[in-house]
Amino acid sequence: MLRYILVRLLWLPLILLVILGITTWLMRIAPGSPFAAEKSIDPQIMQQIERKWGTNKTGWQWFGSYLAGIARGDLGPSFKVQGRTVNDLLGSALPVSLTLGLLALFLALLVGVPAGFLAGLRQNSIWDYGSMAIALVGISLPAFVIGAFLIVWLVFHWDVLPVGGWGTIDKLLMPAVTLSAPFAAVIARLARAGVLEVVHEDYIRTAKAKGLPKGEIVLKHLVRGAILPVVSYLAPAAAAILTGSFVVEKLFRIPGMGMHFVNSALNRDYSLVLGVVIVYATLLVLFNLVVDVAYGFLDPRVRLGK
Amino acid sequence: MTAPGAPPEEPVKGKSLWQDALRRLRRNRAAVASAVFLALLVVACIVVPMFVDYQFQQTGAKFQPPGYSERTGKLHLFGTDELGRDVLARCFYGGRISLLIGIVATLVAIVIGTLYGAISGYAGRRVDDVMMRIVDILYGVPYMLIVLLIMVAIGKRGLVPLFGALGLFQWLTTARIVRGQVLTFKNREFVQAARTIGAPRMRILFRHLLPNTMGPVIVYSTLMVPSVILQEAFLSYLGLGVQQPHTSWGLLASDGARAINPIETYWWILVFPAIFLGSTLLALNFLGDGLRDAFDPKGRRA
Numbered sequence: 001m002l003r004y005i006l007v008r009l010l011w012l013p014l015i016l017l018v019i020l021g022i023t024t025w026l027m028r029i030a031p032g033s034p035f036a037a038e039k040s041i042d043p044q045i046m047q048q049i050e051r052k053w054g055t056n057k058t059g060w061q062w063f064g065s066y067l068a069g070i071a072r073g074d075l076g077p078s079f080k081v082q083g084r085t086v087n088d089l090l091g092s093a094l095p096v097s098l099t100l101g102l103l104a105l106f107l108a109l110l111v112g113v114p115a116g117f118l119a120g121l122r123q124n125s126i127w128d129y130g131s132m133a134i135a136l137v138g139i140s141l142p143a144f145v146i147g148a149f150l151i152v153w154l155v156f157h158w159d160v161l162p163v164g165g166w167g168t169i170d171k172l173l174m175p176a177v178t179l180s181a182p183f184a185a186v187i188a189r190l191a192r193a194g195v196l197e198v199v200h201e202d203y204i205r206t207a208k209a210k211g212l213p214k215g216e217i218v219l220k221h222l223v224r225g226a227i228l229p230v231v232s233y234l235a236p237a238a239a240a241i242l243t244g245s246f247v248v249e250k251l252f253r254i255p256g257m258g259m260h261f262v263n264s265a266l267n268r269d270y271s272l273v274l275g276v277v278i279v280y281a282t283l284l285v286l287f288n289l290v291v292d293v294a295y296g297f298l299d300p301r302v303r304l305g306k
Numbered sequence: 307m308t309a310p311g312a313p314p315e316e317p318v319k320g321k322s323l324w325q326d327a328l329r330r331l332r333r334n335r336a337a338v339a340s341a342v343f344l345a346l347l348v349v350a351c352i353v354v355p356m357f358v359d360y361q362f363q364q365t366g367a368k369f370q371p372p373g374y375s376e377r378t379g380k381l382h383l384f385g386t387d388e389l390g391r392d393v394l395a396r397c398f399y400g401g402r403i404s405l406l407i408g409i410v411a412t413l414v415a416i417v418i419g420t421l422y423g424a425i426s427g428y429a430g431r432r433v434d435d436v437m438m439r440i441v442d443i444l445y446g447v448p449y450m451l452i453v454l455l456i457m458v459a460i461g462k463r464g465l466v467p468l469f470g471a472l473g474l475f476q477w478l479t480t481a482r483i484v485r486g487q488v489l490t491f492k493n494r495e496f497v498q499a500a501r502t503i504g505a506p507r508m509r510i511l512f513r514h515l516l517p518n519t520m521g522p523v524i525v526y527s528t529l530m531v532p533s534v535i536l537q538e539a540f541l542s543y544l545g546l547g548v549q550q551p552h553t554s555w556g557l558l559a560s561d562g563a564r565a566i567n568p569i570e571t572y573w574w575i576l577v578f579p580a581i582f583l584g585s586t587l588l589a590l591n592f593l594g595d596g597l598r599d600a601f602d603p604k605g606r607r608a
Contacts, residue, residue, distance in 0.1 A: 015447070139587070145563060
């Protein structure tokens with residue numbers, strides 16, 4: 001197990017290198033420059049600026065010095081946000097996005113798992129059809145439409161919640177619900193499928209034959225097997241929640257990573273783009289690893305590492 | 307499916323499997339209704355823009371609510387938007403683009419994924435190892451970030467780059483599915499028989515193995531179309547999807563979402579595109595679920 005985790009961690013730098021390479025290349029071929037301005041800039045001053053930020057170097061040279069910076073834990077200064085380093089900017093934005101994302105993931109599980117189990121255990125009942133119909137609506141509408149409806153009703157009509165921003169719990173509620181909706185829907189569908197898969201397994205029949213009470217069968221035997229599809233979905237869900245929060249952060253004006261990423265990509269703020277990409281890719285790889293290890297614990301048939 | 311070189315059992319068995327699936331699909335009312343709805347919608351999106359009185363770019367009186375507009379003296383069933391363009395005309399025109407993006411990007415992903423997965427599974431050993439490790443690495447990439455950066459890098463160059471960027475990472479799961487299918491079939495008797503009579507490798511792969519992998523691929527691609535349409539909506543909301551003068555349901559809905567304000571609700575520019583987008587994705591999801599149940603033998607017990 002330990003060996004498996006170590007090998008997986010050794011993959012991390014390679015994945016990061018690939019992603020950073022692609023990102024640098026894409027930013028280089030993108031039209032426009034971080035220093036393009038309304039007024040024309042004196043060529044001498046432009047040269048000065050380019051030397052300061054290192055954009056006069058070739059792509060490879062720039063990439064090399066950037067990697068050297070990362071090795072020191074320094075993501076460099078932001079190209080566009082005056083006087084702030086990327087470390088500094090991400091340090092204030094990452095907790096915001098993480099709070100939002102984790103809360104959304106938690107809400108999605110809190111709603112999706114019980115709904116899916118209920119639907120699966122009472123297959124073809126009104127509960128089944130009802131929750132699955134709601135779930136299908138949840139995966140069929142983009143987050144910004146759900147969020148916009150929430151704003152119109154909860155803010156403009158009933159005036160019970162603030163419209164956006166960050167800092168207090170009531171401001172957090174609407175964005176977290178908006179972000180979690182599609183994931184709650186997918187989780188409910190997966191949990192239902194998991195239950196239906198497991199219900200017909202031999203070990204459940206054995207438990208029934210032994211005369212175990214129904215509640216105990218569900219809690220001890222069924223849940224463990226039926227939750228597996230949900231667990232393996234958690235890694236892609238985490239990835240999608242990270243990027244899904246771009247839209248939600250924009251809609252609710254939340255100062256998180258997503259806002260920085262979209263703005264920096266549009267402004268050609270190379271160092272900030274790369275910083276966000278590094279953080280996201282690292283989070284993703286680590287989260288994938290945690291999920292795979294958890295999967296091994298839950299399903300005795302899975303043996304990690306050969 | 308009727309390969310001349312194939313042993314006689316194979317085409318017959320394959321045909322009955324497909325007929326069986328089709329029969330089960332036809333009994334699923336939600337799936338049939340969805341298929342009919344989608345067919346009507348596709349026709350409507352092609353035909354309606356040809357016949358409505360308004361061009362989708364034609365401007366007029368701004369923010370007219372649905373119905374007869376006294377200001378313009380014209381009938382706008384879905385109202386008009388912030389530039390006075392007819393929302394109905396734009397919804398049907400946007401449907402063309404949204405459906406086109408969903409279908410083309412899915413086709414790109416299916417072709418790449420099928421070829422990649424088939425080669426990987428059929429070649430086996432080292433080739434398979436390397437090819438699947440590459441897929442594993444790409445799975446670890448936060449791909450929407452890369453798609454966003456691609457859209458920034460290529461700039462506003464029309465629809466074709468958008469198809470490519472959206473299809474670029476979608477093929478990974480298809481490749482895994484096809485590889486798994488090829489691995490289960492490649493040592494079966496009908497493949498051995500084909501090999502014994504000297505069929506070339508490419509022929510075995512394309513004529514005997516690939517047709518057998520298509521069931522799960524069709525199911526998966528039906529579910530891929532709605533997710534691509536949603537991703538285009540996501541990009542459009544961030545201003546990186548379909549660009550003016552073109553439009554899509556995603557762009558229309560995000561215009562609607564942006565126009566909400568506390569003073570006056572222009573609900574029609576959000577609600578109508580959202581209904582088009584939502585009902586289409588709902589129907590595609592229903593159809594995909596129905597296809598999955600029809601192709602999955604386990605589904606028979608339900």
